Amino acid sequence: MTVSNAKAIFIWGTVVSAVIFLALTYDFHRKVGMQTHEMKLDERVVAGKWVWQKYNCNDCHTILGIGGYYAPDVTKVMSYRDRDWMSRFIKDPPSVWPAERRMPNLHLTDQEISDVINFLTWVNGIDTNNWPPKPMALVASQALPKPGEAVFKAQGCSACHMLGGVGGTIGPDLTKVGSRRSKEWIEEQLKDPKAHNPNSIMPSYAKLSEKDREDLADYLSGLK
Amino acid sequence: MKYETQKIAYNYFVVATLLFGLQVIFGLITGAKYVWDHDPLINILPFNTSRAIHINLLVVWLLFGFMGGTYYLVPEESETEIWSPKLANIQLILFASVGVAAIAGYLFGWSWGMPFLEQPTILKVGIVVVALMFLFNILKTMMKTKRWTVIQGVLLGGLVMLAGMFIFGIFFVKNLTTQYYYWWWVIHLWVEGAWELVAGSIMAFILLKLTGVDREIVEKWLYVEVGLVLFTGIAGTGHHYYWIGTPYYWLWVGGIFSALEPVPILFMVIDTLRDVRERKVEIENRTALFWAVGCAVMHFFGAGVWGFAHTLPQINKWTHGTQITASHGHFAFFGAYAMLNLTLIYFAVPKLKGIKTLKSALSLSALRLMVFSMFLMVLALAVAGIVQVYLQRILGMDYLSTQGFMTLWYAVFWVCAWGFASGVVLYIIDFFSMGKTAKS
Numbered sequence: 045m046t047v048s049n050a051k052a053i054f055i056w057g058t059v060v061s062a063v064i065f066l067a068l069t070y071d072f073h074r075k076v077g078m079q080t081h082e083m084k085l086d087e088r089v090v091a092g093k094w095v096w097q098k099y100n101c102n103d104c105h106t107i108l109g110i111g112g113y114y115a116p117d118v119t120k121v122m123s124y125r126d127r128d129w130m131s132r133f134i135k136d137p138p139s140v141w142p143a144e145r146r147m148p149n150l151h152l153t154d155q156e157i158s159d160v161i162n163f164l165t166w167v168n169g170i171d172t173n174n175w176p177p178k179p180m181a182l183v184a185s186q187a188l189p190k191p192g193e194a195v196f197k198a199q200g201c202s203a204c205h206m207l208g209g210v211g212g213t214i215g216p217d218l219t220k221v222g223s224r225r226s227k228e229w230i231e232e233q234l235k236d237p238k239a240h241n242p243n244s245i246m247p248s249y250a251k252l253s254e255k256d257r258e259d260l261a262d263y264l265s266g267l268k
Numbered sequence: 269m270k271y272e273t274q275k276i277a278y279n280y281f282v283v284a285t286l287l288f289g290l291q292v293i294f295g296l297i298t299g300a301k302y303v304w305d306h307d308p309l310i311n312i313l314p315f316n317t318s319r320a321i322h323i324n325l326l327v328v329w330l331l332f333g334f335m336g337g338t339y340y341l342v343p344e345e346s347e348t349e350i351w352s353p354k355l356a357n358i359q360l361i362l363f364a365s366v367g368v369a370a371i372a373g374y375l376f377g378w379s380w381g382m383p384f385l386e387q388p389t390i391l392k393v394g395i396v397v398v399a400l401m402f403l404f405n406i407l408k409t410m411m412k413t414k415r416w417t418v419i420q421g422v423l424l425g426g427l428v429m430l431a432g433m434f435i436f437g438i439f440f441v442k443n444l445t446t447q448y449y450y451w452w453w454v455i456h457l458w459v460e461g462a463w464e465l466v467a468g469s470i471m472a473f474i475l476l477k478l479t480g481v482d483r484e485i486v487e488k489w490l491y492v493e494v495g496l497v498l499f500t501g502i503a504g505t506g507h508h509y510y511w512i513g514t515p516y517y518w519l520w521v522g523g524i525f526s527a528l529e530p531v532p533i534l535f536m537v538i539d540t541l542r543d544v545r546e547r548k549v550e551i552e553n554r555t556a557l558f559w560a561v562g563c564a565v566m567h568f569f570g571a572g573v574w575g576f577a578h579t580l581p582q583i584n585k586w587t588h589g590t591q592i593t594a595s596h597g598h599f600a601f602f603g604a605y606a607m608l609n610l611t612l613i614y615f616a617v618p619k620l621k622g623i624k625t626l627k628s629a630l631s632l633s634a635l636r637l638m639v640f641s642m643f644l645m646v647l648a649l650a651v652a653g654i655v656q657v658y659l660q661r662i663l664g665m666d667y668l669s670t671q672g673f674m675t676l677w678y679a680v681f682w683v684c685a686w687g688f689a690s691g692v693v694l695y696i697i698d699f700f701s702m703g704k705t706a707k708s
Contacts, residue, residue, distance in 0.1 A: 047418075047484060050491035057499030061525070065503045068521065072449060072514055080445045080513045090442045097381025097440075100374075103316035108448060108512040109589030111383050114301065114315045116667035117589050143668055144305035148314050167444060173519065175511035177585050179664030202666060210669040 079171045092163025095156045104147070107167065109175065115147065117176065122161075122168035124198050128251065130164070131157050133200075139247065141203040142214050192263025195256045199249065207267075215246060220268055227265035231257055269619045271343035273350035278620050279360055280336025281613050285699050287329035287367070288606070292689045294322040299685050302671075302678040313375070320374050320386045326601060327384060328367045333609030334463075335363075335402060337470045338423060340616045342409050345420040345473070351408035359401045366394040382451055385437045392438050399431040418487035419469045419476070422494055426465025433457045445513035452508045459604070460501035460529065460571075467608045468494050468536070474560060474615045475540060480549035489539045496532035500525050507579050511588055519581040526579045530572030540564040552625040555632065556615040562635055563607035566642075570596070570603030574646065586661050591674070592653035599646040602638075610635075613699065621703030630698040637691030644684040652677035 076082070096102065102111040105118050122130075133140040134157050137147035152160070182189075196202070202211035205218045221230070232239055234257050237246035249257065269275070298318045301307050307315070339356060343349055350356060370387045373379070379386045387395065406427065410420060437454035441447040472490040476483060506522025540561060544551075551557050574596040578587040587593070618626040652674040660670040 045488060045492075047488050047491070050488040050495070054491040054495030054498075057495035058502070061499045061502035064521070065505065068503075068506075068517070069449075072509075073446075075515050076443065076445055076449075076513065079515065080443055082443060085442060093442065093444060093447075094440070098379065100316045100320060100377075100379040100381045100386060102381055102383055103319045103386070104314075106589045108444070110448060110451075110508075110512070112316060112319050113589070113591055113594055114319070145307070145668060145671065146310070148310050163444075170445060170513040172511045172513055173516055175585060175588065177661065179660075179662060181663045197666070202669065210665060210672075 081166075081169050084166055084169065086162075088159050088162045089166040090163075092159035092161070092166075095152065095160040096163055099150050099152070101160075108170070108172065114145075118164055118167070119170070119172065120168055120176065122165045124194075126198065127161055127165075129199065130161050134160065141200055143203050143212050190259070190263045190266075192259035192261070195252070195260040196263060199252075199260075204246070218264060218267065222265045222268040225265065227261045230261040230264050234260065269622070271349050273353050273356075274340050274343050274616075275620055276350060276353055276356045276360075277336040277340035277616055279357070280332050280339065281617060281699075283360065283364055284329045284332035284336060284609060285613070285696055287325050287332065289692060289696050291322060291325035291329060292685075292692050294318055294325060296682070296685055296689060298322050299678070299682045303675065303682050305675075317374050317377075320379065320383075321371055323384055324367075324370060324374075324386065326606075328363075330463075330601075330605050330609055332363070333612060334427075334466050334470070335359075337609070337612045337616070338402075338406060338427065338466075340612075340620075341423065341470060341473050342406055342420065345417050346410050346413045346415050348409060348412045351405050351412065355401055355405050359398055359405070362394070362401070363398045366391050366398065369394075382437070382447070384455055385451065389438065392434075396431070396434065396438075399434065403427060403431055417483075418490055419473050422465050422472075422490055423469040426462050426467075426469065429465065430458060430462035433462060448512050449509070449514065452505055456505045456508055457502070459600070460504060461498060463605060464497045464501065465494050467605060468497070470612055471536070471540070471560065471563070471608060474556065474611060475543045478551055478553060478557060478560065478615065479543045479547035481543045481546055482548075486543070489535070493532045493535050493539065496528075496535065500528040500532065504529050507581075507584065510581050510584060523579070523581050527576065529579070530568070530576050533568045533572040537564045537568050553615060553618055554625075554627045556611060556618075556626070558632060558635060559607060559611035559614050562639060563603065563611050566599075566603030566607055566639060568603070570599030570601075570646070574599045574650075586657050587653065590653045590656045590661070591649050592657065595646045595649035595653055598642065598649065602642050610695065617699070617702050623703060626702075628698055628702075630694055630701075634691045634694035634698060637694065638688055641684045641687035641691060645681050645688060648677050648681035648684060652681065 096107075101107075101118075104112045104115040106113065107118050109117060109119065125133075129140070131154075133147075134150070134152055136149055138149070141147070196207075201207075201218075204212045204215035206213060207218050209219075211218075225233075229240075233246075234249040234252065236248055236250065237244040252260070297309070297313065298315065301309075301315050301318070309318075339350060366387075370391050373388060373391070374386060378388055380388050380392075385392075406424065410416075410424065433454050436450040439450075441450065468490055472486050475481070476486045502525075503521055504526035506518045507526035509518035509522055541564070544557065544561065578584050578592050578596065614626070614631060618624075655674050655677065656670055659665040659673055660667060
C-alpha cells in the first residue's frame with residue numbers, strides 16, 4: 045500500500061462516516077420533537093431542567109442512563125413515584141428514605157422542587173426505545189403483583205423494612221408480618237404509627253388514599 | 269532535544285503529573301463512598317462533587333499532557349522554534365487558573381451540571397480562550413516552515429477538532445434529549461475522534477524516533493489507523509443514541525459502526541509491535557518503549573475489548589447505566605490516554621533533561637503496579653456491574669438493595685485502587701527525580 049492509498053482511506057473513511065452521521069443528525073432534528081413530546085416542554089419543565097443541572101444531580105444519578113452510578117436512574121422515576129412522595133423526599137431525603145446511603149438535603153425552594161418534578165415528569169414521557177427494559181424474571185413469571193405490593197414499592201417501605209432478606213433494618217422485618225398483625229392493625233399503624241407506640245419514628249401514611257392503604261394492609265397481612 | 273522552545277513542554281508535564289496525583293486522591297475518596305454507605309463528608313464533599321472533581325481532573329491532566337506533547341513535537345516536525353514561548357507560558361497559567369477556579373467552584377456548589385462539562389459557562393469561555401491561544405501559537409509555528417508532515421497534519425486536525433467539538437458542550441438546550449445528543453459530540457467525538465488523532469500522531473512520532481523505522485511506513489499506518497478510527501468512531505457515536513429519545517435506527521447504525529471500533533486499535537497494536545521488531549536503531553530509552561507497548565496493549569483491551577463487550581444494543585440494553593460502563597470508562601481512559609501521556613512523558617522528559625539512555629527500575633515498577641492494579645479494578649467493577657445487571661435489571665430488585673449485594677466488589681475495587689495509587693506515587697517520585705538521580 046502506498047501513502048496515497050492510505051491517505052485515500054483516511055479521507056474517504058472520514059467523509060463517508062461524517063456524511064452518514066450528519067444526515068442522520070438532520071433526521072434526528074425532524075423527529076426529536078415527536079419522540080420527546082416537545083409540545084409538553086413548557087417553561088416550568090425548562091426551569092426544572094436548570095434545577096437538575098444547578099444542583100449537579102447528574103453526578104450521582106443517571107438520567108437516560110447517563111451520569112453517576114451512585115444513586116438510582118431517574119428516567120422513569122415518575123412512573124413509580126407520585127408528586128407528593130417526590131416533593132417530600134427532595135425536601136428532606138433522610139426522613140423519607142432513612143437508609144445509610146443517603147441523598148443530602150440540598151435545601152431546594154418549594155418552587156425548585158415543583159419545577160424539577162415537572163422536568164422529571166416530562167423526561168418520563170420520552171420514548172427511549174423501551175429502555176430501561178422490564179425485568180426479565182417478572183415478565184417470565186407472568187405473576188401479577190398484588191396492588192399493595194406496588195404501593196409498598198412506590199412508598200419506598202423497603203428503605204426501613206426488610207422483606208424476604210432485602211431492605212433496611214430501621215423498622216421491623218416484615219417478611220412474616222401477617223402472622224403477627226391483622227389487616228386492621230396494619231391499617232391503623234399506617235394512619236397513625238404513634239397510636240400503637242408513642243415513640244415510633246415511622247412517618248404517618250395518613251396521606252395515602254383509602255384504597256392504597258387498604259391494598260397495602262391487605263398485602264402485608266397476607267405475608268405469613 | 270533539538271530546539272530550545274521544546275522545554276515549554278516540561279512545565280505542562282509537571283502540571284499534568286500533579287493533577288494526575290490529585291485525580292487519584294479524589295478517586296479514592298469517591299470510591300470510598302461506595303464501600304461505606306455512611307458518608308461522613310456528605311455535607312462537605314458529597315459524591316457528586318467528588319466525582320465531578322475526579323473526572324474533570326482526568327480530562328484536564330490529559331489535556332495538559334497533550335499540550336505539552338504538542339509543544340515538544342511541533343518544533344521537531346516543523347524544524348523551527350515555537351512561535352511564541354511567552355504565549356505558551358501564559359496559556360499554561362491561564363489554563364491552570366481556570367482549572368483551579370472550576371474545582372474550587374465545585375466545592376462551593378457552583379456547577380453547570382452536565383457530567384464532564386460541569387464548568388460554569390464563564391469558565392468554559394476561559395477554556396475556549398486557552399484553546400484559541402494554543403491553536404494560534406501552534407499554527408503560527410507550523411506556518412513558519414510549512415513542513416506538512418502527516419504526523420503534524422493529523423495532530424493539527426485532532427487539536428482543531430478537539431477545540432471545535434467543545435463548542436457543542438457550551439450551550440444550554442431546553443430539550444434534554446437534544447442536550448445529550450450534542451453532549452456526546454464533545455464526549456464521544458473527543459475520545460473516539462479528536463483525542464485518537466492527537467494520541468495517534470504523538471504515538472507515531474514517538475515510535476518513529478524511538479525505533480528509527482522509515483517515516484513513510486509510520487505515516488502510512490497513521491493515515492490508515494486514524495482513517496478507520498474516524499470511519500468507525502463518527503457514526504459509532506450512535507451507540508450512545510440507543511436509549512436517549514432518538515430514532516430506533518440508531519440501534520443499527522451505532523451497533524454496526526461501533527462494533528468495528530476495535531479494528532483500528534488492533535492495527536495500532538500490530539503496528540507498534542512491528543515497528544519495535546523492525547527497529548533500525550538500538551532503542552536507548554527502554555522505559556519509554558515499555559510504556560509504549562503497554563499503552564498499545566491496554567488501549568486495545570480497555571477501549572477495544574471492554575468497549576465491544578457492551579456496545580451491541582442487545583447487550584447494552586441491560587448494561588447501560590450500570591457499573592459495567594464505569595469499568596469500561598476506567599480501563600479505556602487509562603489504557604488509551606493516561607498511558608499514552610505517561611509514554612510521552614517518559615519519552616520527552618529524558619531528552620529535555622539531557623538523559624541519553626533511560627532504564628528506570630522505579631518507572632517499571634510504577635508501570636507494573638498501575639497496569640496490574642487497574643486490571644483488577646476493572647474486573648471488580650465488571651463483576652459489580654454483572655451483579656447489578658442480574659439483580660436489578662433481570663430480577664427487578666430495587667436499586668439500593670442491589671447496591672448492598674455489590675459492596676464486596678466495591679471493596680475489592682477500592683483496595684486495588686490503593687495499589688494503583690501506589691503505582692502513581694512511584695511514578696511521581698520517578699518523574700521528579702528524572703535528571704537528578706536517574707542520570708545514566
